[in-house]
Amino acid sequence: MPSKLVEKTFRMENLPHIWCPGCGHGILMRDVAQAIENCNLDPEKVVIVSGIGCSSRAAGYMNFNTLHTAHGRAIAFATGIKMANPELTVIVITGDGDCTAIGGNHLIHACRRNIDITVVVFNNNIYGMTGGQYSPTTPTGEKGTTAPYGNIDNVFDITGLAQAAGATYTARGTAYHATQTIKLIENGIKNKGFSLIEGVSVCPTYYGRKNKKGSVVKMMNWQKDNAIDVKKAANMDEKELKGKLIIGEFYNNPSTTGEYTERYDEIIKKLGGDK
Amino acid sequence: MxxxxxxxxxxxxxxxxxxxxxxxxxxxxxxxxxxxxxxxxxxxxxxxxxxxxxxxxxxxxxxxxxxxxxxxxxxxxxxxxxxxxxxxxxxxxxxxxxxxxxxxxxxxxxxxxxxxxxxxxxxxxxxxxxxxxxxxxxxxxxxxxxxxxxxxxxxxxxxxxxxxxxxxxxxxxxxxxxxxxxxxxxxxxxxxxKIVNRDNNMVDGKPYACAKGEYVPHQPPFGTGTRYNITGLYSNEYGFPTNDNDIANAKATRLMEKIEKNLDDILDYEEENLDDATVAIVCYGGTTRAVMEAVAQLRNQGVKAGMFRPVTVWPFPEQRLKEIAKKVKTVLVVEHNYGQLVEEVEKVVKGAAKVEFLGKWDGTTITPAQIINKVKEVSKNAK
Missing domain, CATH: 3.40.50.970 (Thiamin diphosphate (ThDP)-binding fold, Pyr/PP domains)
Structure with a gap:
């Protein structure tokens, strides 16, 4: 029996979803739905925008206004939506490749504008839809079908990138830590400005198999055993943090210069364009 | 203002x-x-x-x-x-x-x-x-x-x-x-x-459904009370992706037909001095002004030149050009490139008239004098 949340916030006729058994994306998708529910938003006024890849299939299952766009471009489409109708709550669901490789430019500039969009990155450390190629978050040394001898690229720290570019809210959760992740997404939605929440997923089919990470249960247990809350991590040294995954709210500081659509509205008012 | x-x-x-x-x-x-x-x-x-x-x-x-x-x-x-x-x-x-x-x-x-x-x-x-x-x-x-x-x-x-x-x-x-x-x-x-605004009244309550005999759906804007999906994948009438080849075929075909079945409304072209013309000059956009001047001067010199200018370039006004080609000896395509629309013209004219080309791709503009000279040259060829 599906839960009341699933019945209310998902398009039941389009389920089951296409993700592999054990994929972490289903948990993260439910986290997004629960966070929207917790914010008490009118579903008619919620728009979910996604790009291309495993993560981006989430939009189609969710019972809101959903726009499944082109690879890497979700944030750019979302910018037009939010600008054209700032009343709408705009949430982007994207992946590590979609958001930080092909869509990296849109990400950093949306951060810079501090436009009120909440981006949730389902990070599975791999290009899953195309069969396991290394992504900007595949750890150095690990394998993908296009890194058969080990990945020599350095990885992106997605939340650090967003913060440096001007996002006013950044956080990281995991598929395992659902309760915490829901709260992080909720706080991101409530932030009047650009928010980015990285949801660390698990991809047992490609990333896990290629890198001998063991069963889904083992991969989820890794998240449970190795995630350290950012507050606790503050009191740990580099040695203690080696190999750990820091989660929690990293940055929550409203911009001193304000939110983008509000700033544009000031221009319109000044010119009398609102009359 | x-x-x-x-x-x-x-x-x-x-x-x-x-x-x-x-x-x-x-x-x-x-x-x-x-x-x-x-x-x-x-x-x-x-x-x-x-x-x-x-x-x-x-x-x-x-x-x-x-x-x-x-x-x-x-x-x-x-x-x-x-x-x-x-x-x-x-x-x-x-x-x-x-x-x-x-x-x-x-x-x-x-x-x-x-x-x-x-x-x-x-x-x-x-x-x-x-x-x-x-x-x-x-x-x-x-x-x-x-x-x-x-x-x-x-x-x-x-x-x-x-x-x-x-x-x-x-x-x-x-x-x-x-x-x-x-x-x-x-x-x-x-x-x-006259200003047209999109019709947002959904057909059969489905965002991507079309009324019988029509080819355009009426999806309402997001945020106005109908929650649905939009995607770049082939999708069904609710906008949800599908791998069903029949549904994909229906959508792919309808997308093309919404243009093909509405050519009367979409096509627009301008004609000048074509009634008795022996040379029809095909041009579009910024080239048009030089062609108009050339046609005026050629007419003064007794040369029967006319102009056919597709305003709607795509879809191409095939039918009308076919009719014109039957009445002239030469169709001269003048465009600022190495020869692009001329290929479409050849495809349409299909030998009904001789197709000639005057192009320029050095970043300068085609002058009326160049067009006049070309028309005189191709008129000789057509005799």
Whole structure:
């Protein structure tokens, strides 16, 4: 029996979803739905925008206004939506490749504008839809079908990138830590400005198999055993943090210069364009 | 606010036409020779309660414009050569997802960076087949500043009516040419340019369903009470993706048919002195003015030349050109490229008349004298 949340916030006729058994994306998708529910938003006024890849299939299952766009471009489409109708709550669901490789430019500039969009990155450390190629978050040394001898690229720290570019809210959760992740997404939605929440997923089919990470249960247990809350991590040294995954709210500081659509509205008012 | 009569360049007239048509969102990226369209939109839009955003790149420019259209706001992006290449993927997105958007391409010379400030019509085939896969497209090419004002309005009307990207295929000649024009207000527009707004009443309660005998769905804007899915995948009448080949076939075919079955409404062309002509000169956009002058001079010299100018370049006005070709000896295609639309003309004329070509691709403009000489030369050949 599906839960009341699933019945209310998902398009039941389009389920089951296409993700592999054990994929972490289903948990993260439910986290997004629960966070929207917790914010008490009118579903008619919620728009979910996604790009291309495993993560981006989430939009189609969710019972809101959903726009499944082109690879890497979700944030750019979302910018037009939010600008054209700032009343709408705009949430982007994207992946590590979609958001930080092909869509990296849109990400950093949306951060810079501090436009009120909440981006949730389902990070599975791999290009899953195309069969396991290394992504900007595949750890150095690990394998993908296009890194058969080990990945020599350095990885992106997605939340650090967003913060440096001007996002006013950044956080990281995991598929395992659902309760915490829901709260992080909720706080991101409530932030009047650009928010980015990285949801660390698990991809047992490609990333896990290629890198001998063991069963889904083992991969989820890794998240449970190795995630350290950012507050606790503050009191740990580099040695203690080696190999750990820091989660929690990293940055929550409203911009001193304000939110983008509000700033544009000031221009319109000044010119009398609102009359 | 702009005065009713003004001395404007084509790019400025495009902005005024767009505002009159109801554009309230513009997103783009600076590029020569289309930048004045971005600059003008940045000035004018907030004055009328609209929004302008300079995006981080050309792809973001069209993506944000499509996003704004999804929530029901008439939107436009403008670019030139390299930027037009970059926008192609999302032109296809708007075509399959059936989202109205106007894309202006002020053509410049050469591939890559080429001659950025020089005129060309080298994107005419890209306007038709630039994005991948079979797709519908409408491209309109204005020939003067006044025409740019009207044709921009027409682009918005066609985008709204057929829910498809419409390309305003300008060129550097028209974009930067200054002429006195009349900015005819909305309520005084001639019948053929009357403002069209998209019909948002869904058919059978399904966002992507079409009424019997019609080819255009009526998806409502996001945020107005109907939650549905939009995707670049082939999808069913609810907008949900499908791998069903029958559904994909029905949608792919309908996308093409919504143009093919409405040619009477979409096609527009201009004709001059064709009744008794032995040479029909085919031209479009900025080349038109030189052709008009050449035709006038040739007529004074007793040469029976006429002009056929597709205003709607895509879909191409095949039927009308076929009729003309039957009556003339020669069809001369004059365009600022190495020979692009001439191939379409050859395909249509199919030997009914001799097809000749006059092109230029060095970044300079074709002069009336060059056209006159070419007409005299091909007239001799036709005897």
């Amino acid at each position: 702009a005065d009713r009569f003004a001395l404007l360049q084509g790019n400025e007239a495009c902005v005024e036409g767009a505002i009159t048509a109801g554009m309230r969102f513009y997103s783009g990226y600076p590029i020569t020779p289309s930048t004045e369209i971005a600059e003008g939109s940045a000035v004018r839009l907030p004055q009328v309660g609209g929004k302008f955003v300079q995006m981080e790149d050309e792809i973001g420019g069209i993506a944000a414009a499509i996003g704004a259209s999804v929530v029901g706001v008439k939107s436009m992006t403008a670019t030139s050569g390299p930027g037009f290449s970059l926008k192609q993927e999302n032109i296809g997105y708007a075509a399959i997802a059936e989202i109205p958007v106007v894309v202006v391409d002020v053509q410049r010379s050469g591939p890559s960076t080429g001659l950025p400030t020089s005129p060309s019509q080298g994107d005419v085939m890209q306007a038709r087949w630039g994005t991948h896969g079979d797709h519908p497209v409408i491209a309109i090419s204005p020939c003067s500043v006044q025409d740019t004002y009207y044709q921009t309005i027409r682009c918005f009307n066609l985008a709204e009516k057929y829910r498809t990207p419409v390309i305003l295929l300008m060129d550097e000649i028209v974009g930067h040419m200054r002429e006195g024009i009349e900015l005819v207000p909305e309520e005084e527009l001639p019948e053929e340019f």
